[in-house]
Amino acid sequence: LLRRAWKEFPETPWGQRAFLLIQRDCSTPELGCRGPNCFQPVIRQGEKFLRDYPDTPFRTEQIYHLALAYDTWWSLSQAGPNDPTAEGAQVDNESGKRARMQAIDLYEELIRVAGGGPEAQVGQLSLPRLKLGLATGERAFFCAS
Numbered sequence: 001l002l003r004r005a006w007k008e009f010p011e012t013p014w015g016q017r018a019f020l021l022i023q024r025d026c027s028t029p030e031l032g033c034r035g036p037n038c039f040q041p042v043i044r045q046g047e048k049f050l051r052d053y054p055d056t057p058f059r060t061e062q063i064y065h066l067a068l069a070y071d072t073w074w075s076l077s078q079a080g081p082n083d084p085t086a087e088g089a090q091v092d093n094e095s096g097k098r099a100r101m102q103a104i105d106l107y108e109e110l111i112r113v114a115g116g117g118p119e120a121q122v123g124q125l126s127l128p129r130l131k132l133g134l135a136t137g138e139r140a141f142f143c144a145s
């Protein structure tokens with residue numbers, strides 16, 4: 001039902017809400033998830049979503065998803081070779097550094113637009129570690145199973 005709402009009614013709030021819920025499912029073929037690195041399709045599709053629907057009422061939530069996805073990318077790039085929480089990750093340090101900067105920008109944007117909301121609170125907790133170049137341990141949209 002979620003896939004149908006998104007595919008048939010993407011310009012409606014119901015279709016857009018369905019899209020955000022679909023992003024959380026690693027087995028969703030619409031996002032292009034193949035293997036554990038679902039944070040990359042979430043980023044591609046999420047950025048496209050914001051370009052296609054700049055006035056969506058779910059902008060803050062999509063920015064939050066993007067921030068988590070980039071934070072995951074960064075954190076996985078910092079994981080050690082024996083880290084079981086990063087098994088199957090296909091990231092390198094250079095792309096991780098770029099992802100870190102994107103995560104910082106997105107969390108800062110959340111703090112500006114979401115005020116004291118829960119998304120902004122996550123950003124406030126993650127930003128210090130990101131700015132110091134420390135891994136956050138984030139694993140959103142990383143599907144190990």
